[in-house]
Amino acid sequence: MKKLIHILVSFALILILWQGAVSLGYWNQALLPSPPDVGNGFLELVSSGTLFAGVKSSMYRFFVGYLLAAFSAVTLGLVLGWFRNAWSFVNPVVQLVRPISPIAWFPFIVLIFGIGDLPAIVIIFIAAFFPILLATVNAVGKVDQTYIKVAKNFGIKQPMLLTKIVLPAAFPSIASGLHIALGTAWVFLVAGEMVGAQTGLGFMIIDARNNLRADLLLANILSIGIIGLILDSFIGLAEKQLLKRWGVIGGNNVY
Template sequence: MKNYKFFINAIIGFAILIGVWQFIVVAGDYEAALFPPPSLVWEGIVSLITDGTLLVHLQVSLLRFISGYLSAVVVAILLGLVLGRIPLLWGVIDPIVQVLRPVSPIAWSPFIVLWFGIGNIPAIVIIFIAAFFPVLLSTVAAVRKVEPTYLKVAQNFEIKKFEILRKIIFPAVFPYIANGLHIAVGTAWIFLVSGEMVGSQSGLGYLIVDARNSMRLDLVMAGIVFIGVAGFILDRAVGLFENWINRIWGRQSA
């Protein structure tokens, strides 16, 4: 029932968006070459799907995203679990993180290209940087909020530190980590597309740049639609993973 309601709301929302889009085109009397209407963009979407162009670029972008995102999540969670348990060490590292965190991953692109060359690796590194800090900070903050009583009870039972981390700390902090995972999905996907628009020869970002250079704004808008839909699906996938973990730990009903 919940999914059905979400589906209905999504249809209504997109219908309103398309209606406003069409109204702006008509009211502003824009030429199709400058601001393509929904019907022309739909034709562009169909053409990109039927000729296989979308599949090629989408596969490349998803491969880069998954590689960079998953590696960042694993490293950030492991570091966060450790640093959150050692306040003295985190006190030294925290200022460094706060200085590096606001720097756009794209700003590192000249060095990334010099160090890793041209290809998939630079885009993966950019995604890693974009996803790393939100997950790290949410993990550290969550570990520091774990109820001390749980840890004292575990110590009284002489449970090993690794088991405390695996059975007590990680389940307790996961809901907070999940927020970081959602934020990281959005930021990493944005910077993936930005990185592909700067120095790649494939991917959804390159698709937009190539269409712009050809003055095919209908395909530019089609690429924007694909990027938005793909980002939405990725965010929902993280939500489904979160619900699955919560069901395993008995935090919500199936």
């Protein structure tokens, strides 16, 4: 309840400052529409079904790309984190590719995968993969060796050792990578849709700009922010449930 109050107060302050800037400023409302105008634009998008269709397309691309990245990065990170010698060879390549913006790969992605949902999914995958991979490798390297010794004394061998012992012990740190990757993937989803998609929230921003509808443009931008906030809250709740299930002490205090 306290968190909800904080969110409502924050939003109220933003709306007051926004309305004050529109009322007292010298901007043309065609360039900076007021909150009521944006609210009417939001209702227009909802009533026409445009917003629902855009959210549906964006969420499909996001979840496919993000879940594929999470599964592959955690799996590979567990293996490379366990076999540190192998990671020593892979790490230089990762550090070379990781700083490159996923959007920079877009021309090659379009040439290889064509136009449609797949290019956006690939961009999301790239954006989410490296933060999760690095977080997982580092987390595995910091697992208390006492857990490993006890597990080996009980005869636990691979792959059970990684999935039943190492993964739960490393998960609080892996969760940080999942959180960071979620925000990064959501940002690059919109960027990818603005470049090459014909549907989705990113495309709707470009379409509103081309039609000089600043009210719809801001309505789409706010929708992206609200959905991002919901996704972040959802992954936080999912993380806490996994920590409780695995009995990780202090799991509720990770975020």
